[in-house]
Amino acid sequence: MKTIHNPFITRGYIPDECFCDRVSETQRLAKSLMNGNDVVLFSPRRMGKTGLITHVFEREEIKRPYYTFFVDILHTTSLREFTFFLGKEVFRALQPAGKKVLDKLVSALKSLQGKITYDSVTGQPSFGVSLGDIQRPEFTLEEIFNYLDNAGKPCLVAIDEFQQINEYEDGNVEALLRGHIQKMKNCHFVFAGSKRSIMSAMFQSPARPFYKSADPLELKALDKDIYSDFVGKMFNEYGKRIAKAVVEYVYDLFEGYTYYMQRVFNEAFASIDRGEECSIEVIRMSIDNILLMNEVQFAELMSSLTENQKRVLSAIANEAHVRNVNTSAFINRYQLSTASVVNAAIRKLLKEDIITVDLKEYSIPDKFLWLWVNRQYNNA
Ligand SMILES: Nc1ncnc2c1ncn2[C@@H]1O[C@H](COP(=O)(O)OP(=O)(O)O)[C@@H](O)[C@H]1O
Ligand SMILES: [Mg+2]
Structure with missing residues (x-):
């Protein structure tokens, strides 16, 4: 713990000791996946979906027996891009598995033959493909899915911001994906999404391809008491203090949205020294600082x-x-x-x-x- 400069992590991987609660959600997600079910995980943005998925994927009982993949499709607008980022992630995640595994992957991706690049030192293949190299995304996608279903280990694929497929310019990506996913035996999915109405229409309407195909898991705000204890403990471990009422002020202001609370405590933690207490004044100053840092971007948005x-x-x-x-x-x-x-x-x-x-x-x-x-x- 002492090697971590600031225990309020706002981006990237969150080590266990800086990860607050989500005990029951972690168990439910792991259990559904290990029992061969797909999961649809939804919550507003920045509540902690990505954090939860990564946390579950890092657990020993998942990490050892499974290959895990994580693709965020928020910025994608076509099946080609979807396929591209999935392929890229599969190559990235399998790098540690070694050359033999990667060679098998390369031979499965017939439609990309000749496009894959090799490391000059290790001889390991990597995804040197560009978007334009994927000429028939539906073929390449099928090859990737076929590979995953026969990868030697069971696979878990998390697709973040899954509702984005509704924005694709190609017709019927939803039915296409469902068709593949339905047939897979060795590969299970987490579909995460932050637009409740779109996600629930996709998974709860009888007319839609993904109707009732996945266990629903809704991620709510962290419990106020649990979060207050967590924040107090993080400060204490570094010889700093914070009153519960101060944590609760931040919790209420941000309605328990994880990112905004973590960001404020990250700033507040950094602005006091060992032996000092984080007062409401420190919190106010921290919020002012954060708003100031965002000012240019906000002003641009308004313009x-x-x-x-x-x-x-x-x-x-x-x-x-x-x-x-x-x-x-x-x-x-x-x-x-x-x-x-x-x-x-x-x-x-x-x-x-x-x-x-x-x-x-x-x-x-x-x-x-x-x-x-x-x-x-x-x-x-
Ligand atoms: N259980 C947790 N404990 C501590 N920080 C968390 C936790 N879950 C998420 N976070 C932090 O909250 C922010 C938002 O989480 P993220 O998983 O990216 O949300 P989402 O995927 O729902 O948009 C990130 O900065 C992340 O580091
Ligand atoms: Mg996310």
Whole structure:
């Protein structure tokens, strides 16, 4: 522990001693996968899906018997890109397994023959392929899946931000993937996603290919008491202190969203010395610092919006969560002209992911942006 400079980790792999709770979720996810089931894991963004999956994949009972793969498809827009990033991840993850395993992979990927590159020292193949080299993504994808199903060890594939396949320009990727996945015996999947309505439509509507094909697991906010104890313990281990009420203030402000709390405690932890206490003042300063660091990016975002869009955004910021955005009550309270103007602004803000809608409530998912908009436009 003492080798870790700051125990509040905000990116990359979280070592066990800096990982808070998720005990029951870890067990459930591991159990479903080890029993041969696929899992659909959903939560809002930055709640801890990726962290949980990585945590489960690092457990001995998973790590030893399985090959594990993790692909984030948030930025992909076609089946070709999906196939490309999956292929790249399969090569990356199998590097430690050695040349024999990789050679078998290369011979399975017939459609990419001649495109694979070899390390001049070790002779190990790597995925030197470029996007354009994948000429028939549906063939290459089938080859990758066939390989995984016969890889010598059972495989677990986590696909993060799975709802993104709905945005692909190719038709029917959902049915294509389901067709392959259904046939696989040796390979199981975690489909993670942060858009509740889209994910539940995919997995709960009888008309959709993935209907009831995976065990659902919803990741909620960490428990307030457990998280408070965790934060207190992290500070104590480095000879620093923090009162429970201060942790709870941060928890409430960010509604328990893991990333925003961890980011603030990371900053606060770094700004006090051994023997000192993290007061509410330290927390306020830490939040100010973080907002300042994001200021350029936030200002740029605002400059891309029209005045109407900004007014709707700041109204939503002021409410934190709002259900009826096109009622006259809401429109009058914020002097927002007409319902159709509001609806147009909402559409644009949703499309750009600046706001989100969950269970019919609109809010700003980036809690730092939310605070910043409130300060800039609502004099909060
Ligand atoms: N159990 C946990 N304990 C400590 N930090 C966590 C935990 N789960 C997630 N985090 C941190 O919270 C942030 C968001 O987690 P992430 O897994 O990326 O969320 P998601 O995939 O749902 O968007 C990351 O900075 C990660 O380091
Ligand atoms: Mg994630």
